[in-house]
Every structure is written in C-alpha cells, then in structure tokens.
Amino acid sequence: MNPKANGQLQTEWSWWIAAYLFLGGIGGGAYAIAAVNWFLGESASASTAVGLWIGFPALLIGSVFLLVDLGTPRRAVLAGMKPGTSWIARGFWIITAFMVLALLHLILHAFTAVGQTASGRMILSVVGAAGIVCAVGTMAYTGILLGASKGIPFWRTGAVPVVFVISALVTGHFTIMLIAPFYRGVTAEAVQTMSLEAAALVVLEVLAILFFLQAAFKTPDPRESALRILRKRSFVIGYFILGLAVPFVTMLIVYRSVASTELSSYVPIAAGAALLGLVGGLILRQSVLVCGALPTLNIAGFEFRRIARPKDPKPGIGMLPPQ
Amino acid sequence: MNRTQPISAGQPSLSGLRMPRYGMVIDLKRCYGCYACVMACKVKNHTPPGVFWSRILKGEAGTFPNVVRQALPVLCMQCDEPSCLEVCPTGATVKLDNGIVIVEKDKCMGCKYCMMACPYGARYSVDEWESYFPDGLPLSPYEEFAKQAWEDKSGVGVATKCDFCRDRIAEGRDPACVEACPAKARTFGDLDDPDSEVSILIKRYRGEVLNPEFGNKPKVYYLAPR
Amino acid sequence: MTAAAENRIEEDVWIPTCCGQCYCMCGIKVRRQNGVVTEIAGNPDAPSGRGGICVKGIASSHLLYDPYRVNYPLKRTNPEKGLGVDPKFVRISWDEALDIIVEKLRECRERDPRGAYFQATTTQASEIRFGVIGFMKGFGTPNYWVSGGGLHCGNGAHFMNGIMHVAWSIIPDFAHCNYALNFGCSKGHGAGHVAVQNATQAADARFRGFKNIVFDPFQSAQASKAHEWIPIRVGTDGAMALGLVNSLLNEHGIYDAEYLMYKTNGPYLIRPWDGRYMRDKATDKPLVWDLVDKRAKVHNDDSVTRVEYEDEAHEVALTGSYNIDGVDCRPAFDLLKEHVKRYTPQYVEEVTGVPAATVSRIAKEFGEAAEIGSTVTIQTSNGPKKIPKRPVATHFFRGTQGHVNSGWTCLSVDMVNHIVGAADTYGAAFGLGAAVGSGYEATGKPYQIPYPCPDGLLVAKTWVYDHVPYPMRVPKPPTRLDLHDMFPTSIYNAFVITSPRWEEILERFEIPYKPDVMINFGSNSVMTMGNAEAVTENFLKKFNFIFSFQLYVTEFEEAVADIVLPDACFLERYTPAVSFPSTFSHPQGEDDWGWSIRQPVVEPLYERRDFNVVMLDICRRLGIHGRYYKGLNDSIGIRYGGEMDEKYRLVEDGSVEHSWEDICDRLLKDRFGEEHGLEHVRKKGVFTWPKKKEDVYWKWFNPSRVPIYFEYFIDSGEQISKLWDQYGGKDFFDLDWSRFKALADWYPCPSHTETSPEYDMFAFYWRAVMHCNSMTQQNPYLDECSQEDPYVYAIQIHKDTAAEKGIADGDNIWLENPQGHRVRGWVALTDGIEPHHVAVAAVAGHWGNYMPIAKGKGTFFNDLVEMDLPHTDPLTFNQDICCRVKIYKADR
C-alpha cells in the first residue's frame, strides 16, 4: 500500500468516539421505541419494559467513552458552556436532560405504581413526551455533531443525521431484542412483531446509507471518503453484510417461523442476528469517522493535500552490506 | 536589505486608538517550498512530533512536459469567522480583539471538535509529550527545555494551533515563520491599516484567501504563483 | 509565555556565529537560555545570510544535543573491517586514544610520512584549511582529498570557473539579470551556494520579472519556480550549450564583438598546423590583427587593448584569415565559430531530447535579452564609469558537471556567457564566491585582484588551494597515492585509488610508500563517493590504521575506523575564517564584504573536543608543531589574500605553543588591525567593510582576458601523456588524450551508449533542501520534514512509465545498473519528470546502526555509481553520476 495514502484523513476520532455515538444512539433509539410503545398503550410489552431499561445506562456508559477520549477529562464540566454555537455543548444539555428524563421515566415506570393512576399516567405522559423529544434529539445530535464539522466534507451533509437516527432506532431495537428474551413477559407474538419492525427499520437504514453514499459521490472530497469506506472490509463485510443483510434475512425468517416453533429456539438465532446488527452499528460509526478527511485546498489551479508520514519507511536500504 | 526589521507588528496603530486586525500575506511566486517557515515555527514553539502549526503542502498541476509543482504554506488562517470557535463547547477557543484566534489552554477539555471543524486542518493536539528520539533515552537538555516550553505554553491533552506568534508581535517582532522565510514570501501586518504592507500587497497583487467557499473569512492571503 | 515559564529563565542571550550544516556557512545567531541552545535564527549583521537561514540551520539544536552523537573516544576491538562488520567499539579515554594515534603517526612518519592520508568533508570546509592543511605541511604528506566532494561537485566546475572567472562557481547577478539559463543546479532554490541569500535574491528577481529557464530532467525546486522548464536528458548539457553557441553565432549572428575582442583570446591568431598561438618573434606574445593598422600586434599593445570600457582602441579581427610571415592564421573566434557548426539544432535534439526549435528559440531569446551594446554608469571609487550591461547569464553546477564530459561541459555552458559578453559585469554571470576585492582599507587585506599572465589570460590572486587553476601546472612524476601530481587538470580522482589494482599501480608509478594511516575529518566516504563495496575493499581497507574525527559513528567508522574521536560540532568551537576564502559562502553582489567567524555557543559537551584543538595537540605530541605553524603561515598568503605580517606570524621554531584561540586572534588582527582581533569580531560574529562597485563588476576594470580557445590544454595533454607512457600507464588505463584540445566538444557518458534495451531508464540524484549530503537524515526535525514531502525519500517515476511497467505509487522497487549493482526504495509517481528518468534525493538509505533516525530512510543512490575509468572524465577526472538502470518491483 502507498505509505502516504492516508494523509488527508482525520485520525483523532476513532473507536472511543464511535462507541460514544453508538451508545448514545442505542440509548436514544431504545428509549424512543419504548416510550412510543408506552404511548401506544403497550406499557407491559417487552419493547417498552426492556427499552426503558436501556436508555439511561447506555447514555451513562457512552458518556464514559466520551470522557475517556477527552484530552483533559477533568474539564468535562465545562462542556456545556457554549450551547449557543456548539453542538457538543448542546449535546451536553440534550443528553443531560435526556438522561434525567430517561432515569425518571424508568424509576416511575418500573419501581412505582405511578402508572396505575390517571394523574400518574399524566405525569408519565409528560415525562415520556419530553423524553421522546430528548431521545430524538440525542439520536439526531450524534449525526448533527458530525454534520457540523466544517473540516470534514464527508460528514457535512444532512444525510448523516438521517443515517444516524435510523441506525439509532435499529440498534436500539436490536438491543431490545437482545435483552428481551431475559424479560419474563416476552411472547412469540411480540417477537414476531419486533422482527418485522427490525426488518423494516433495516430497509430504511439501507436506503439511508445508499442515499448518503451516492450523495457523497457527487463531490470530489466526499467521493474519496466514500470510495475509501467502500474499500474498507469492516464496512462492507462487517457492517453491510453481517450488520445489515444477515440480520434482515434472519429477521424475516424469524418473523415467518417464530409462531410455529418454540420460542426458545428462536432466542439464539434472533439474538445472534441482533448482536451482529449492533456490531454493525458500531462499525458504521467508526467507519464514517475514520474515513472522514480534510478538504482538498485549491488555489491557482493546484490541488493541495496532506501527506501522511510513512509509518514504515524502511525500504530505503540499498545493497545491504553482507551480513 | 535588512530582512528582519519588524514591520509595525504588535504596535497599536498610529492613532493609538484602533486595534489592529492582524493578517498575513504569502506570495506564492516567491515561495519555493523550502520548509524554513515550518522549522522556524517548530523551534520557536517547540512543537512535538507530528505537530505542524506551520506546514507546507505540495501540489502538482498539468501533464508532462507542461507540468509544474507548487508549494502551499499553510497555518492557522486566523479566520474572522472561525468555525473552530463556533464548535468549541467550553469557550476555550476565543478570538482576541486584534483578530487572533487562540486556545486558552486552561479551558480546553481536549474534545478535538475544533479539529474536525477547521477546514484548513490548522489544529493539532497531542495526548502525551513525545521525544523526537527513539529508545527512551534520557531527554537531551534541549528536549527538556522544549518539553517544558510546550507544556507551559501549549500543553498536552488540549487543542493547539498557531497564534500568529503573539508573544513576538507584542515585542514588535515579526512572527518566527515570517522572519525566517529566505524568499521573503511572508508578510505580516495590520489588515485594517490601508497603508500597511499587507494591505498594499493584497490590493496591488489581488490577494486571495484559500477556499473562500468555506466561508471562514481567513486573514491569511495568498498572491498568485505566476 | 506564562509567568511561571518566564521565572524559570535566568539566562537569555543571542550569540552570533556561523551555521555549519552545509558549506554555505550562513551567519546565524543562537539563543541560549539557561545554558541550553533553544532557538537559532539568521544574523542580520552578516552579509553571508543577511538574517536569512534555512530549514537545516534552524534545526541545528538537535545536532548539538542528539543523544546518538559520539561523545567519548571509541576504539575498535574487532580487527575485521568491512561493510556490515560490527566494529565492537569500546569507550576509551582521550589519553589512551591520543597515545595510540600519536604512536601510529610516529611509526608512519618513520616509514614515510607520505603514507598519511587526510580525508575531509567539504561541509566543514573552513576548518579543513587549518587542521588539515597545517598538518599536511607539518607532517610532510601530500595526500589529501575530500572524498565525494570534488569528485561529484568540483573537479570540473571549480577548475573551469577558476579559469574563466577566478571563482569557485558562477551565478547570475540576480539583482539585475533578466534572463538566465540554469543547467543542473539549484542555486537560489534551496541547495547550492550561498543558499540563503541566493534564495532571497532569486525570489526578489522573480518578483521583478526575471526569467529563469531551467534545464533539468525533473521538476526540481528551481524548475518549479522557473519561467520555463525544459526537461533534458542527463549528461547532455554540453551539447545543449554548444548548440546555443552555434545558434547564436551561426543562426542568429548574435555576439558581443567588443567583449570578444578585448576581454577574450578570441582575436588571438592561431597557426594552422598545430593549433598554437601565432606569437611575436621578439616578445613571444600572442598576436592579434589590428583592423585599422592592418597588421598583427601583440595582444596587449596599447592600441588594441581596452582595460576599461571607456578606453579607446583599434578594432581587432575576430574572423577571417591573415597572413603573418607567410603563414595564414585565423583568429581563435573564427575557429570556434566554425567548430560549433556541427552542433545543429537537429543534432542537439537527438542528443538532449530538447526540440530543435526550442534550441533556436532559447538562443535567440538569450541573445536578445543580452542587450548587446547597452551600458550603465556605476559609481566607482574613481568616480562614475560606464560599463556594459548584459542582463543574461548561464549557470550550472553539480547536475551538469557530474559526467564524463564534465570539463568541457562546464566550459561550454559558460561559453554562452562569453559569446554575449555577459561575464562579471552588470546583470551578467558573476564568479562566485565573490572573487575580486581590494581588501579592507586600513590593511589592504584580503587582497584578491586577479592579473593577466604574459599571454594576457586571467590569473587568480587568491585561491583555496596552493595552486591556482591557471596557469596550468606542469605535470610532474607522481608522489601522491592518487597520482595527482601528474594531472594538472584535476583536483582529485577516484578511478586510481578505488581500482582493484591500486597497489600494482603504485608500484608501476614508483611511489615508494604505501597507504598507511588515514585521518578522517568528518567525511562519510563509504556513502558519498560511489559503490560502497568498491570504496571499502579497494581503497579504505588498504590503510593500516584509520582514525576519524566525527559527530556520529557513520557507515565509514563502522566499516573501517580504528579510533573515533568525538569532535565538537560547529556550535561548540572557534573558526577564525568562515566566509573566506570566498568560495560557496560569500555572496556576490553589491552588499558589504563580511569576514565571519565561528564561536562556541556552549562549551563542548561531554568529552567532545574541537578538531583544530586536537590537531594542535597531536602535532605538539609529535613535536612537529613548529612546522605545523609554518604550514599555516605559508598557506594563509594565497588562501586568505596576503601574507601574514611578521608581527602576527606564528612562531615557527617550536619555541612557542600557540593555542587555537591565539591563532584565530592573530589571523584576524593581521587582516583587520590590532583592535579587530577575536574579542572584537566575536561581538557581531563578523567583520564587515564596504565593497567597491568596481570589485563587483570587475570585468571592465581588469586588464586580463579569458580563453574561449584553450590553446594550453594541447600542451598539457602532450606533457601528461608523455609522462603516462613513460610509466606504462596504458597497461592499467586507456586514457583518452584527445580531450586535451583547444575547442569545446560534447562527449557521451556510458549511460548514453548503453545498448541493452533492458536498461531503459536514466538514473540521477538531486538535493533536497532539508538535507545536506549524508548527515542531516539523522536530525529528527529534518527527518520529519522529509516525510512531509512527497519526494524526498522516494524514487520519482513518471506515471505513464510506471503504468507500462506495472508499478504503482508506493511500490517498492529495485534500480539496477548494467554492472549489476542495485538499490531500492519506494516509488512516488509524478508527471514532473522526463519519462525515461528516475530521480533519487540526497545521500540517503543509511544502513549504519549508530544513526537510528537516518537508518533506512530514502534510497542509497551511490551504490549505482561506478568509479572506474569509463565513468570518469578524462580531462578533469570528475565522476560520472548518471547511469542507466532497469527497474523492477522488489518483494517485501
């Protein structure tokens, strides 16, 4: 490989930030699904029960990943200083609000009898509605954060938040499916619905990602990133095939067959597929991050790009002295 | 011919009332890609490996035999509308009255979002100070000094960037990269003063900024290579 | 800086001195904070640099403090020598080291002092002129050389520029030149001579609209800034230049008759049968034909000479045929004009690859830009004077002359200037370093005004060697190990000393001693000459004992050194004369004269000791210090422009021990007066005085002429060949004596006559701005910068050529020459190279284990350089540094 090929690429944000975005997505996605389900009256369904349990911890762990990636974590308290202009600051408040609401919702729902009374339900609807707004905010934020990065043309498109929101729903949903089997109340029917929903969401995600990539192909700098991402084995195999295609097919199979089989035999299959989907979701984010490249600078008809320093320049040795 | 005579840099304008708005002009016809500015910046700011506040990019245009190479010196463009500042969540990145964009290292949490937001790739951050020499030998006195200077002024775990050598211009000297340039390709001064060398150069030779479509309104101008 | 940081700074001073990362030796100032060198910048007080500095100079603090520097004397404990042999160096004390060295030298001196061989690096040229020269004279050995220096870069050029400009090199008068032809050199673009000011001047000139036309096989820095880049086949510049001369004379009819009549030997009448001057019977002086009086006159007859431009004289014949005592003679110029007719644009195109139409066009543009007939008035010390303005110049260096046609190519390229009168006058090609000067007013030193020989030709008053390039030395039976005494047209050679038959040759030429002790000051000759194995096996391993003053343990020390001495680097020592003799470090042009010195910025660290101090010590221990001082006294006269006054001469009888600082002080006081000794010059690092305009544009103030017809080469060739045949030199080398002749020609290199279609590419090297030869790759700042650059560590190949060969960007490839030597590296594809060429930068591809940062970076080009006779210029013995290669992918 050309030792200087990756000079334009950003290298600062990789797995840690990918994990942060990923967990933020899961938290937001799972919670949103749960809360919507609750509004739809399925307060006891697996989706609702499990989903509510995922939101807060996912965000909490996600924030830890972000902290780990910070150069000076002890100054993280300053992260919300400039919500007027900065999406990290806005994210800080959105996520904080979301975490409070998700935790509150979880507590009210799981540990109290609030849901049994009308006034209680009223409170829950307010919390839930606000929670959903914050969850959507959280999911979108992970994409908008990247979209607001002027330095990385590949990210600078409305498609990224769309992809990330859908992927957040998909991964949130897959997380629910992964944990649902441990939930006592899960039924074959519920599983069947969830599979169908999953398959549908995956279709949406495929559409979104295709839209994102074809849009990227229209301008030179994003095109190079897009080409790079398509040449990335982890993206094509890990994300697209194993993370999307395989779970999609599996979900359809599960949907067709779960009613006629024992629920327990579906568990490893669906859980496996959901797990693949989750890994895919992480890979997606990491791929989008590491394929982000600085814009080419031009002046007077010249194009200028950075050259990466060859990590391993060793080839220079000419006629090796006899050993 | 004395190349190091400082131009009104750092001094308040004649009236003493107006704040200067600092900018730089780089004449691509003069520049021959010699890296002196890169090294001057490195040594003046004691930047560790991988950090190039001042950087040379090289480009090639055309096909043989009608082909030509050109160097492009880049640094922080000290944008009037700095996208790095916009995204900074903590307020560590600020624009001074004289237009210089700086990072206040004690406020920076090292999220590196500004690095993603700067379209000119002008920002760098190191998580750990690193020696230039392999094998973990004891640091040389120079590296001891460099490490200390870096930690005092710029720091690890935070974003860093060119600050137009504001300590030098405060002393009435040109930035290190300007002083070092053997081709006198770089000129520093007050963009708001119509009689400053930079203003005159920009006007007379139709200075352009890099990729104006980014919308950052850079204060580093370039004069055409031919 | 924060308050905390400021508090820590107790000392903060700037010390003026001179850079030593390359031989340009720019004036610098070095910042020392709390005893540590922290910053380096240009010294605005020094004419050499004028406040400018380059990337290497700025990066020097890492050279001073590099933990891989040699800090203690080392002794080889493995008796085996050779490439790749582990020397098993152990640390010893200075006493032990000097004891061994002095013992070896004493033994050598008893056997025959000439067995001592001094090898030095050109990079520290100003140090060489003391420790090396003094020792050679004191010890009594004639054997000395600067390895790859000279061999690659000076044999051809310095000799020829010495003849034509009494200077080491040539350069355009950037301040006033409008149109220049640049042949294979990067002057003004990062490397080459007085690199920093020339860069400033070249940039100013570009800004002003100066047109530089660059002949180079690839888009070098200079080509990229040029008005026009003309890709040329390597080694063919001579043909190109003669094509231009032909086109000027015979196609466009452009030449400067006034200049040719009064400032060259163009009008000298040549007798037909042996090509010698027709001489006056009474005075033996060459004759010219007075067109007014219609008779022959001696060349310096008042009626036919014009020293100054405003002088009046009769016109003399440049063409035609004139009968003198029954002999039909023709002016030399007429012969030249006819001779160059064979260099038709079509022929030039065939040889160089430059289209015929371009050759004609460039000649015309050059001729027109010369503005022949135009003048300017300058203010001289004798009032205003009119002189010709010729704002054109050709210039050249390493790339052009590194071929088997070196000598004639250098002369041909410069000839273009002399045809249009563009030499050492306003706007024209100048000798460099600044060659002519009447000295500091109060002392008249350094005095370097050239003068005419009896034949009227230019003779240098000062020169960096004991012998000036003209008049030509008479070849003598050899006493040197490289037979140099026999070869007045060369400075050094490699084909004799690296011959596998060297010992046999020495016997045949009756050299009564053998290579014995080698003293190396800095050079890494294993890497900088040519094929490393040939250098090591045939040459270096023939010495009984080698000790080396070094900053690093390089490939040379690893392979062959018995003792390595830790030298002080340029920031840790005194050197009394840096910009003089004016070779590469003194700028030309109207700026002041400046005599720069080096002074320590910090005391030598660890156990490092300054070379010149140690050499004094060694000589004292050998008891030859008196002779050493005498050697210095003697050489100062010619090298530094005037004999030392009695008052300052070093005491030669050995009764006094002069310290190095005392020697520095005396030299300065002698040149600039009692009050301007070391203490005084230290303050600014330089002593300056104004330059007279007539010293800058000296051509029309000096009574001498330059040759365009090299009559005396014929004699020289006959003398050398006679001597050669006496010894039966033919049994070893079949030297081509036909090159010793009067008129310039172009000759092909082996790379041009290679017939095997397999070797389809020409390979050559170029200099990157961040490297000086072989040392700077170890500087981590410079190494990092190189990695930032797309080409410095790469092999450049045209992308179409690569596509044909199935080679991709970043591939690892081999370059293999027809002799089977190969080197490898990674590929950078580009449009900016002539498609049949491959380019490699610097002296890179280190394999030594003691320079870990340098190790493995870039490509070791020189293994492709063969040091045999076919790759040597028979006239100047310059090395041929181009070759044909085949290229193919390397498996990793």
Ligand SMILES: Nc1nc2c(c(=O)[nH]1)N[C@H]1C(S)=C(S)[C@@H](COP(=O)(O)OP(=O)(O)OC[C@H]3O[C@@H](n4cnc5c(=O)[nH]c(N)nc54)[C@H](O)[C@@H]3O)O[C@H]1N2
């Ligand atoms: N491939 C290739 N070959 C070349 C050249 C090229 O550009 N490319 N250039 C050619 C030319 S023109 C030349 S002049 C020669 C140069 O050939 P060399 O004279 O051998 O020059 P360097 O390679 O610079 O080696 C200089 C050595 O001197 C040491 N040194 C530097 N400063 C000091 C000092 O102050 N004291 C002591 N004791 N040692 C010191 C360094 O450590 C280094 O090892 O190489 C020639 N060979």
Ligand SMILES: Nc1nc2c(c(=O)[nH]1)N[C@H]1C(S)=C(S)[C@@H](COP(=O)(O)OP(=O)(O)OC[C@H]3O[C@@H](n4cnc5c(=O)[nH]c(N)nc54)[C@H](O)[C@@H]3O)O[C@H]1N2
């Ligand atoms: N940065 C830097 N500066 C240096 C040095 C250094 O190593 N690095 N070394 C110093 C020394 S020792 C020397 S001798 C000088 C040398 O200084 P220069 O003579 O200026 O040498 P180069 O820079 O090697 O320039 C040679 C140019 O000629 C081209 N070339 C090669 N072969 C041919 C040819 O056959 N014909 C033509 N027309 N062009 C050709 C090369 O591509 C290159 O661009 O520089 C000195 N200054």
Ligand code: SF4
């Ligand atoms: S160049 Fe980048 S770092 Fe500098 S002010 Fe502009 S956006 Fe900020």
Ligand code: SF4
């Ligand atoms: S790294 Fe520092 S300066 Fe940059 S955006 Fe984050 S807090 Fe602001």
Ligand code: SF4
């Ligand atoms: S102005 Fe100062 S900090 Fe900025 S690039 Fe130049 S030298 Fe570096």
Ligand code: SF4
């Ligand atoms: S120092 Fe000047 S000439 Fe050299 S690269 Fe920088 S701007 Fe260009």
Ligand code: SF4
């Ligand atoms: S040109 Fe040579 S002497 Fe001058 S600063 Fe650069 S390395 Fe030093």
Ligand SMILES: [Mo]
């Ligand atoms: Mo050289």
